[in-house]
Amino acid sequence: MGDDDFPFDLFGKDVEDDHIMTRCLSELGGSCIDESDLHAVSRRIALSPSVGRDRGEVEEEIKYKTGLVERHMGSMAQCRGKQAEILREAGAVDALFRALDGLIDGIWDGDNVGALLPTVSTSEEVIDAAEYASVDFAIVCFGAVRDLACGNARNRAAINALSDDLTSNESPILTDRTGSTGRRDGISILSEYLRRYHLLTWKDILNLPGTSFASDSSRGQKELRLLTNVVGAIRNATHSTPRTCVSLHELSVTDMMIWKLKFGEGSHRGNTGVADVHANDHLLHLPDTRKPWREACYRIAGSLINMSEKCNACSERCGTDIDLVFLLVEAWGGKINDSASTPPLHLGLAAILRSTEKRMRLDGGLNKDLIRILEKEEERRKSAQEKEKNRKKSLKQHLCIDTHNT
DSSP states (O other): GGGSSSOOTTTTTTTTHHHHHHHHHHTSSSSSOOTTOOOHHHHHHOOOOOTTHHHHHHHHHHHHHHHHHHHHHHSSGGHHHHHHHHHHHTTTTHHHHHHHHHHHHHTTTTEEEEOOOOOOOSSSSBBHHHHHHHHHHHHHHHHHHOOOOOOOOHHHHHHOOOOTTTTSSSSSSSOOTSHHHOOOOOOHHHHHHHHHTTOOHHHHHOOOBBSSSSOOOHHHHHHHEEEEEEEHHHHHTTTTEEEHHHHHHHHHHHHHHHHHHHHHHHHEEETEESSSTTTTTBOOOOOOOOOHHHHHHHHHHHHHHHHHOOOHHHHHHHTTTTHHHHHHHHHHHHHSSTTSSSOOOOHHHHHHHHHHHHHHHGOOOOOOHHHHHHHHHHHHHHHHHHHHHHHHHHHHHHHHHHHHOO
């Protein structure tokens, strides 16, 4: 049966009810789509499992959609430049978030098909194959969101946009939770997935119970990869996007990430958590290469720095915690040593340091090492201004010479 056999345009604006599409695809055997049509691919990724389907069929459907994401959005090369624009216009960003929303609360297009993503709990509850497959699906979806948001302002804006129209080339299909469809916007979904792991240490995540057919370590490693992709998506989505930064902060994302960065190792001193205290300097440090959560920690730090650039409340919150400030300086990669070259100070980190400086004026002033970072950045700024001044002066002299010669 071809598209011409349908009484309506399956992927066009005449489709008013996704339930009709669900039934039609079910009649087609489910997996019969033309993958050269990216609109069809997006539709299928966003499509809900049918209510009452056998769990084995649900597992196969999830695996099929995982393959769709991997084949069309599974690498950075597929999500950059012109291809990123093509994917967004085909509804890819929208479809990814609709699928992710459905996984976590089980609501797909008004039907409650049951949550497919397993509960994150340290209890001995064993998950089934469909739940296990849903973790893989969420991993690739967030990997695609991360890559699509990298270097593409319109894709980052699409994450925050609100629309109910899956067929629109410009706006996402997602609406606010208070809207008629009951769907969350992309920012809410990002925060919800981060909240899924809140108050769990890194080792808690790695030790999550597995399945009857896979080891516990395999489940834990997948969950850690999912969290790593979530914070990677947040880091890229918050780059130079004020509304996203403010919205995430208002949803407590700042506090959740700070907790994970400081308390994730599971070590505590009284009421103060520590990430990794070195005996030589008694400072907190980010995990070394032996820790499998190292990448997630650096992405969390990058997210906090990005958010602080565009959200004053976030920079002020980060600036109140001197231990956190040193962790963020370490993630930035700057050296306090005068003889060492340092990268330009990120505007978000500069905002955090200034907030810390303001807060500590009553406590004897800013730490001398942090003061030196700000001083070196000021020296860099003045040097750049002097170079620009000399460049304009030289250009003006050349123009005067050329005018005189003519």
